[in-house]
Amino acid sequence: MYKLYDWNQTGGTAVRAALAELEITYDLVEIDIRSDAQFTDEYTRINPRQQVPSLELPDGSILTENTAILMHLADTHPEANLAPSCGSVERAQINRWLSFFAMNVYEGEYRRIKPERYTTDPSNAQGIADAATALVKRHYDIFEGAMGNGPYFLGDRFSILDIYVWxxxxxxxxxxxxxxDHPKMLRLVETVMDRPKIKPVHEAQFGPGLGCA
Ligand SMILES: N[C@@H](CCC(=O)N[C@@H](CS)C(=O)NCC(=O)O)C(=O)O
Structure with missing residues (x-):
């Protein structure tokens, strides 16, 4: 049995969506990051980075880092075709863009949300948030330029990258x-959120429309 440690509207939503696509049942352990539950000794033993999501695998080991979790779920359920095969060029491209988004956009969003963590000078927090907004937009511009005709990044082929971008x-x-500015990206996102198995995850986490309700 998988066990997901997560909170609402976090990056763990991508893991929930992948689990839904794969029709995998799992136990959910809520780690309320609004009340700092990620900093308890018990959770720190599970994820020393004190973040969600963390996924306990059926063998009892713990996997952290969203993109690694998504790729592992795809690799262990090849029948669902959520990632191209190892060694293929498409696989390399999916890895490329997962890293791109994890390092620049996920991290940039965190600077927008919690700028005070990224400075020793709290009076500069707004400047950090503003620069982070520009950073995220710049990376969205780059991805928009890399999108083909869609609706997904690999055309008609849906993958974990689409889940991560959504x-x-x-x-x-x-x-x-x-x-x-990013119509192809938005089409990708709207196509993902309408997928029959992801729609209920989207609505439970974010509400009926785009963005965090
Ligand atoms: N690199 C990690 C980042 C995880 C992350 O930033 N999680 C956020 C929620 S989206 C979190 O747990 N925040 C609580 C905190 O940083 O105190 C991943 O990709 O899984």
């Missing part, structure tokens, strides 16, 4: 600008 975009907020 999750990240929910934190962005300015969807009028996105419709204008």
């Amino acid at each position: 999750m990240l975009v929910q934190w962005w907020g300015d969807y009028d600008a996105m419709r204008r």
